[in-house]
Amino acid sequence: MWKYFVEATAQIIREEGIENVTIRKIADIAGYNSATIYNYFSEISHLVFFASLKFMKQYTEEVAQVYKRNDLAPMEKYLRAWELFCQHSFQNPSVFHAVFIADLGSHPEDLLKHYYSVYPSEIIGIPEEIKPVILEHNISKRGRVILEFLVKEGLMKEENVDAINELTIMIWQGMFTTFLNNRSTYDPEEATRKIMLYIREIMRNANHFSFADEPQSADLSS
Missing domain, CATH: 1.10.357 (Tetracycline Repressor; domain 2)
Structure with missing residues (x-):
């Protein structure tokens, strides 16, 4: 699950740039709701860092x-x-x-x-x-x-x-x-x-x- 979200964030960075990373986009690509992300990451900066x-x-x-x-x-x-x-x-x-x-x-x-x-x-x-x-x-x-x-x-x-x-x-x-x-x-x-x-x-x-x-x-x- 952790990897799904990191890979989704990396996809956004690759296709749209870091400035366009949002929780909603990450959730949509990973196939989960936004709330689920916060079970694994305390803030979006961590996802951007990992990706x-x-x-x-x-x-x-x-x-x-x-x-x-x-x-x-x-x-x-x-x-x-x-x-x-x-x-x-x-x-x-x-x-x-x-x-x-x-x-x-x-x-x-x-x-x-x-x-x-x-x-x-x-x-x-x-x-x-x-x-x-x-x-x-x-x-x-x-x-x-x-x-x-x-x-x-x-x-x-x-x-x-x-x-x-x-x-x-x-x-x-x-x-x-x-x-x-x-x-x-x-x-x-x-x-x-x-x-x-x-x-x-x-x-x-x-x-x-x-x-x-x-x-x-x-x-x-x-």
Whole structure:
């Protein structure tokens, strides 16, 4: 029953867009009345969140392929992962907003775990080292997990991780917000290129920054 409603929501997103998702439409497609939906979902944002995750599969698989490659250095894997995140987020901004930014009124990490418990096949083949990234809703925590790989390789100072993480996320969030709100003239390719230009420069100089007087790290999950 839970799957029926998620699949119905995904169909609406695919055919009409997230902005046109309604409880009545979901119920009609699933073949149940609207009241039944609330026996399984406390609010419509959860349905949109679960359905949007189904559109994240290609992104997840592409990131997994990057981390399976033995011919890429750790830093290049990090940069490639960021590039994929940018490409997919600008190609499908409403989905990425629903998954990473929208207010869910609940604990997103619990929703995410529940989704993959229902659709375990979607994380088959994901390298163990990046499963904590895929199973993490909080953007800050996702970024930190990947940066820790670079610390272990001696490519970044541990004391710089939080600041570098915040810098890169803020760059993406700034561009993504203007893009989502149609305040930018960039197309997805140009937006990605701009962000990666800045992120590559940050990573090139990562160990030369001094954040001794840095304030306590903020949570950038919303």
